[in-house]
Amino acid sequence: MIITALIIAISVITLFAVLGLVLVYMERKVAAFMQIRLGPMRVGPWGIAQTLADTVKLISKEDIIPNGADKFLFNLAPLMVTVIATLALAPLPFSDKWIIWDSNVGVFYVAAISSLTVISILTGGWASNNKYSLIGAMRSGAQIVSYELSVGLSLVAMVLLSGSLSFSDIVMTQQDAWWIFKGHLPAWIAFMVFIIASTAELNRNPFDLPEAESELTAGFHTEYSGMKFALFMLSEYINMFIVSAVAATLFLGGWMPLHFGQDNFFNHIMDYIPPLVWFAGKVFFIIFLIMWFRWTFPRLRIDQLLTLEWKYLLPISLINVLAAAWITVTGWHF
Amino acid sequence: MKAILFYIFSVLILACGIFTVTSRKIYRAAIFLLLTVVSVAALYFLMEYTFLGVVQLVIYAGGIVVLILFAVLLTHDSGSLLPPLGVKRTVATFALTGTGLTVFLYTILGRKVEPGSGEFNEPSVKMIGGQLLDLYNFGFVLPFEAISILLLAAMVGCIVLAMKFSKTMN
């Protein structure tokens, strides 16, 4: 048991490192291409080793703790944010066999863990003893707490449709078709609300108010440098991966191949592609979508951010839950 | 393995609990409270009572501690040390906690605890949900609805209190 635990721990850490490297590189390339630039080109062919070089740089940088900061909490915050991101990884099914912890309350668990992220941001912002950081922390508090509702409700809609809280069960219910195809309008609406609200929970543009570059310089992590900053950044990308994985699992069938109808030639071809590839493909599609948002839209103002949640997303997702319940009760989905 | 984890978490709970009440920085106290709450959730997970563990995380860590932190952030001077307790207060606190501990131990020790069968089955989520919204079979639909209405009333009250009324509205 200890050996299994060790193997899992090592593979999770490896996954973290690789994901961090790949996603940062991907973000920079996506941004560059949208901005008619080439992006990193120097380190390795097409700049592939750029993020590796950046990591080395970040490790070797001086670790600055500002005067008057609460040292204990200042050091704790980046650790907390990384640990929370790690915890949320546990119940996600990467393929039909690869799942760390097949929990029967997986969806609920991920929602619960992701609600803790705000604490580390609040702590980081408060402990920095910087006014910009404090404003950023306050903003992120208001933002994450409100958007959690919409995320939760869109999850509830999907849980209603699939009738289970367990990720592996939810994937199994999509054997014939993904929920986005057979869930009618409620699944679509839940998908969109989930993507929007989780972008907000990730503090990414257009909802990046806690770090608003042009207003608060870097918001809650203004004072962080070196590896501590890297941990904040890493956990942002890990969280992005988790959100995309959840969306892929709930709406796009997780590791399930694309199937149309019953037992035909097309389905058999699709079955040859390994489940892990399906899963990764879907996850990276959603990650790309979130990146696309970031490099297109301007940032919202704080009151508009809250208006969007409380006047639009929340009522819509409440009605959507009702509709999903109706569909489930009447059995309208295929 | 489980026993080791149990002791680790128990020590964490106790230590963080003590730090929570002795820390003189209010924000640190809240963070220690968070660690306590999360460690309790970890114990639930250890007992494979995952649903309760998750509920613990959502309500206590994700809800109450965040609320406390928010309140702390909104107050200025949250970074300065709280004044140390006076002698009177220290004595009173010790007396109160001592009484509580005595009552608690008395009750626990007075009862004979039977060792369980060893097998423990977590009620499925479906069962919990069914029981919560059941009209019959000792279901909890009435308290559930009553609490819903109470919370709704509280929410409306909050909004009314927080709303700013312009002079022209009067």
Next chain:
Amino acid sequence: MSYIENILSTSVSLLKGMKMTGYYFSHPKEIYTRQYPENRKTLKLPERFRAELTMPHDEFNRHRCSGCTACEIACPNGTIKVLTYMETTPDNKKKKRLDTFIYRLSMCTFCNLCVDSCPSDAIKFNQHFEHSVTERKQLTKVLNRQGSTVTDELK
């Protein structure tokens, strides 16, 4: 009803923006980046580009500066310092000769006034734009070469 219209029109406007960025993402031909140190060989600077003041010397190590200090006067911020000495020519006339032509690159604003004011076209700007040096004093340059003389026509 305006509620739903609002949502729809917003989505349309946002999708338009995403279409634009998507267009550029999928058309790498539009990329405008020029990779500078790599393209040094193909880099073409316009002939009028002003990068650094130089004093051209011919093959006999002769320059065209008569040491009249017109450039020094024309310079708005004292970039140029012309040091001269008096030389007695064979026919016993006293003539001003250039000793050292000091050019402080760190102060130059590349306004071209010195070149404009020069009566004998002794100085001009070249296209060597890579100015970075490791020490500040390297930015102070002497433009006339070691042992150089003035051309015959200005003698």
Next chain:
Amino acid sequence: MEQVQNIVSDRELQGSNLQTQEYFINVGPQHPSTHGVLHLKIKLDGEIIEDVDPILGYIHRSVEKMCEKLSYRQIIPITSRMDYLSAHINNQAVALAVEKAMAVEVPPRARAIRILMAELTRIGSHQLWWGVMGMDLGALTPFFWGFRDREMITEMFEETCGTRLTMNYIIPGGVATDVHPDFIGKVKNYIRHLRKKLPEYDEILTGNRIFIERTRGVGYLSPEEAVSFGCTGPTARGSGVSCDIRKWHSYDGYDKLDFNEVLFNEGDNLARYKVRIKEIWESLRIIEQVVENFPEGEVMGKMKKVIKLPKGEFYQRVETARGELGVYIVSDGGNTPYRIKFRSPNFSNLSVLKKIVVGSKIADMVATMSTLDLVIPDIDR
């Protein structure tokens, strides 16, 4: 309900027992939204701005005093460094003032070149501003698109003037050199390019709902205030104040060209934004007209080698990309000015900041500062 209202208003009247603290933040001198070394002391109530106190002087170089020591020809390169995004137009202002004082006739080709350069400068400045505006609102992509289009203008400048930013090209009597032989062709190409790319600006930013929400109704500047604070340029024209110097006090032959003064009456950030976008279109029209009838001939009028202004006071104003730039020269008959004063548009435009951002949110202040289009070296000089 009424009772609740009474309770609330009573509590408001008595003053709450809760103590709130004013929150001071220093924005700048190094801050991404000030685009230079501007320092704003801001008093905050939560997210809402209660007071703004701009502190200037971090980049003061005493340009005016320096100019008293310099000849009129030497002043030109110094002026390029005030509003570095309108370098050509700054040069033009001094050149025009000197020409006015000496009553020098500028050849038509030089005048056409001046208009071309000025309008290209205006387009380039507005493009840079457009990109930066997007960046201030959190959209980074427009920044690069704006810079791409401005880069082409800068390259044309580089080819003709020899420099990219600080030109020293428009000088008393005409222009320093004739344009590069390729210049006209490149301008024509550029017009074609920009006519294709400008609608993209609208698609990514102007039409975007988030952008509209962020700018519409924000930072309202009434026409009366615009006039009383001395605002000029797109800032005032967004409030419906007609102040285009090219129309009202035409110079260098602008009166012979067909173009409109862009006016919007809303007075908010969106109006100021639209003014600038429309001005790019108008500038394109001007450039097209000039390019079609590009005169031949000399580019330099009859100027003496040493410029000496007659005794007296001379004033000349021009329309830079940011508003009215005035040059006031007092001459004692020598070859240097006795006193020179620049009326810079940015100083007046900044002074209105406090008036329009108090009561709005921090994010609105960033957007408003962005639409005022401040160039800090021009404020401090």
